[in-house]
Amino acid sequence: MAATTIIAIGASAGGVGALRSLVAGLPPSFSAPILIVLHIGAHRSELAAILTAAGPVAAKQAHDGEKIAPGQIYLAPPDRHMIVVDGVIRLLRGPKENCSRPAIDPLFRSVAENYGPDAIGVVLTGNLNDGTAGLYDIKRRGGIAVAQAAHDAAYPEMPTSAAAHVQLDYCLPLAELAGLLVKLVGGKTAKEPVMANPISPREHGQGPEIVPSGFERPFTVTCPDCGGALKKFEHGSIIKFGCHIGHTYTAQIMASAQFEEMEKVMRAAVRFLNERAEFCLQMAEYSHRSEPDISSQWHEASKQALDRAYKLRDLVEQDWLTPEASTTGRSATDKRLHPN
Structure with a gap:
């Protein structure tokens, strides 16, 4: 060498x-x-x-x-x-x-x-x-x-x-x-494969990175980091996604990041519903004496928000299909939080 x-x-x-x-x-x-x-x-x-x-x-x-x-x-x-x-x-x-x-x-x-x-x-x-x-x-x-x-x-x-x-x-x-x-x-070792079980790439004689000039069909997935539109391109046999800011993902990591953002948004919605339930309850108590009819409506709105919060929380906590994490059985979140 x-x-x-x-x-x-x-x-x-x-x-x-x-x-x-x-x-x-x-x-x-x-x-x-x-x-x-x-x-x-x-x-x-x-x-x-x-x-x-x-x-x-x-x-x-x-x-x-x-x-x-x-x-x-x-x-x-x-x-x-x-x-x-x-x-x-x-x-x-x-x-x-x-x-x-x-x-x-x-x-x-x-x-x-x-x-x-x-x-x-x-x-x-x-x-x-x-x-x-x-x-x-x-x-x-x-x-x-x-x-x-x-x-x-x-x-x-x-x-x-x-x-x-x-x-x-x-x-x-x-x-x-x-x-x-x-x-x-x-310089003592020639450049020769020494794998006991060689694994050939999916493509041979791969040329330079291919970035399509346009979409074959509308692609509406957005960047988990910044929300910008993503373009799909091929890098050899690797499928990648990139936004105009410069965030890039392999398909596997894109799926993992997308799931994390989806879960984050759904848990935020649960929090907002809980906050709405508490706010409506406080308004019901405040108007109990002066406006009993309005107070009743506040109570109903509080119960409705709480009911939907429970339903959404149950949905979030159900098992989700995560093919990108199936090889280890660990969630993508755990993988990034515990890299060592």
């Missing part, structure tokens, strides 16, 4: 332990820079200290405008996308992608564009499928696509998605990934 080799790693649920294990296997002489995105949202992170303590290669939270140096681990900070431009790290508070900021896809895309065949992308444990589209970009620009073996991952959805949509070069257990990276950076 060339001296300009760069490694981009993405992880979500279970990622702290996986990253700690991976960096512990690297030698002190490891020369390639490593850029890591873990889904931490806007929360404070101690990942730099954890990884520095785990292995011989120093880890630090990245700074905007910082020049990428060899033998250093850079971590995306809270609430910022991390990308690379001309060998420099840029931190952006751009629109969330796949409901995450930092997200994995923006880093992978930028690494693919700036480093081409000298890029190595690695998808580790995590829920849903952030990182798949970005790994596809790395692969189609001649880079090396790597994923943790799904059976070895604490949360297999992200590596499973990567294997389903990207023609992986390597798909290995976590314990073997550090050794693989050492060999790749040292």
Whole structure:
């Protein structure tokens, strides 16, 4: 591999332990820079200290405008996308992608564009499928696509998605990934698939991202983040949705985000009905002596609002079909609230 080799790693649920294990296997002489995105949202992170303590290669939270140096681990900070431009790290508070900021896809895309065949992308444990589209970009620009073996991952959805949509070069257990990276950076390993059970992507010879110029039919789904109209497009074999603000979603994450917004709106309606019931009851008590007929109407309005609140609450609490979450049995909300 060339001296300009760069490694981009993405992880979500279970990622702290996986990253700690991976960096512990690297030698002190490891020369390639490593850029890591873990889904931490806007929360404070101690990942730099954890990884520095785990292995011989120093880890630090990245700074905007910082020049990428060899033998250093850079971590995306809270609430910022991390990308690379001309060998420099840029931190952006751009629109969330796949409901995450930092997200994995923006880093992978930028690494693919700036480093081409000298890029190595690695998808580790995590829920849903952030990182798949970005790994596809790395692969189609001649880079090396790597994923943790799904059976070895604490949360297999992200590596499973990567294997389903990207023609992986390597798909290995976590314990073997550090050794693989050492060999790749040292130029000792050819770019050959070593998967025990190779999974071909749904399409071969995939061309560049296809963004249709118009809709085949009216599409009325709106963005869960901003309410803007969404366009559907294909990225290789991956179906994605994006709004004009820049929020993007894979189909699976779109379904999850849409469900969360629907549930939020319905629970808000329950709250408003409860508040209306209480307001009408207070008005009934206030007008009881001076206007008994009006008071009776207030009482009826209160009972009506309360009755509908109960019915709506029962509807919200019924089981809903959530195919996007069926692989783990956990709700999408739980997945994002407990990424590690």
